[in-house]
Amino acid sequence: MGKNRGPIRAVGAAVSVVLLVAGAAACGNDDKKDTAKADSTATASAAPTSKAPEAFSAAGYRGLKPGTAKDAGLATGVLEAAPVSLLDGCTDFVYKGGPAPDKTRMDAEAATEARYKDLNAQADAARGTAPAPAGTLPPGASAKDAAAAAAGSAAAAKDSAATAKLMADATKSIADMWVAREAKDKAFLATGRVSFAATGLRELVAPAEARTAEGIGAGATLDALQQAYGAKGLQLAKSGKYELPVEGQQGWKYEFTVDGGKVVGMAVANRDIKCV
The missing domain is CATH 3.40.33.10 (CAP)
Known part of the structure; x- marks a missing residue:
């Protein structure tokens, strides 16, 4: 039995070498596969993923x-x-x-528009009911007639002043609407x-x-x-x-x-x- 130990050991060593070489080759192949996979992944990542x-x-x-x-x-x-x-x-x-709805701005828009509609409706109505200019007094008119004419002229002047103010307010409300529109556009x-x-x-x-x-x-x-x-x-x-x-x-x-x-x-x- 002692005489056979040398060859057995030699065979065992040879087998170990073969296994080591095979393992190294396998690892080399795995490394190549991993490298190829990485290259493939990198290529895929480099490809465009979104449209213009x-x-x-x-x-x-x-x-x-x-x-x-x-x-x-x-x-x-x-x-x-x-x-x-x-x-x-x-x-x-x-x-x-x-952006979320701005309640403050929207409330201001609503108030501006409501005022615009109301004032312009009043202005339109006032244009249709404006008093006719007071006529001149006939010759020989009494003091009573003159007083009545003066009162009428004063009332007409008062109405005209109120109408003029209404027209001015209506015009301003139109400008306010333009300001509101521009503010919305800018926002x-x-x-x-x-x-x-x-x-x-x-x-x-x-x-x-x-x-x-x-x-x-x-x-x-x-x-x-x-x-x-x-x-x-x-x-x-x-x-x-x-x-x-x-x-x-x-x-x-x-x-x-x-x-x-x-x-x-x-x-x-x-x-x-x-x-x-």
């Missing part, structure tokens, strides 16, 4: 387009459910994640806003990150705006905004608010659609 941002357009933005009814617009899920303004009878909403210039009339969508105000197909949006220079749309009919309107008619959609226009030589707001709207 949606262009802001009158043809449709975030599922909203001309003709969309208010309920259908809310059903898209892209708008917050609570309105942020009811001024002029339109109902305005913000996009998801936009949502960066976040965006969607306005619905009774008949459907009336105005889409773009959020600050939105861009048209030509790359125009908040921050674009006036030169870039004119280069993009000058040949297509872009004009400076009386409102102070730059307007561009939407081809093929009667009444709809792009509106660009420019301040300091740069675009600060962008909308597409149909002002011919009345809120109520």
Whole structure:
């Protein structure tokens, strides 16, 4: 038995070497597989995972387009459910994640509009009931007639003064409405806003990150705006905004608010659609 120990040990050593070599090879193969897998994962990660941002357009933005009814617009899920303004009878909403309704501003809007409607209704009525100018006294009129005429003239003057004040207040209420509208526009210039009339969508105000197909949006220079749309009919309107008619959609226009030589707001709207 002692004579056979040497060969047995040699065989055992040889087997161990073979196993070590095989194990190393297996590990090498596993490393290659892991490396290949890592390379594959890296390649997949490097591949594009998102589409280009949606262009802001009158043809449709975030599922909203001309003709969309208010309920259908809310059903898209892209708008917050609570309105942020009811001024002029339109109902305005913000996009998801936009600012919450400002009760103080909305209450002020409601009070301004109520005063505007009341004063202008009174002014319209007063215009139809204004007293006729007092006539001259006939020759030989009595002192009583003269006194009556004087009283009538005084009453007419008093009525005229009251009417004049009413007209002035009504005119101021119109100016107050313009101020309220401008304050609303400014409040949502960066976040965006969607306005619905009774008949459907009336105005889409773009959020600050939105861009048209030509790359125009908040921050674009006036030169870039004119280069993009000058040949297509872009004009400076009386409102102070730059307007561009939407081809093929009667009444709809792009509106660009420019301040300091740069675009600060962008909308597409149909002002011919009345809120109520």
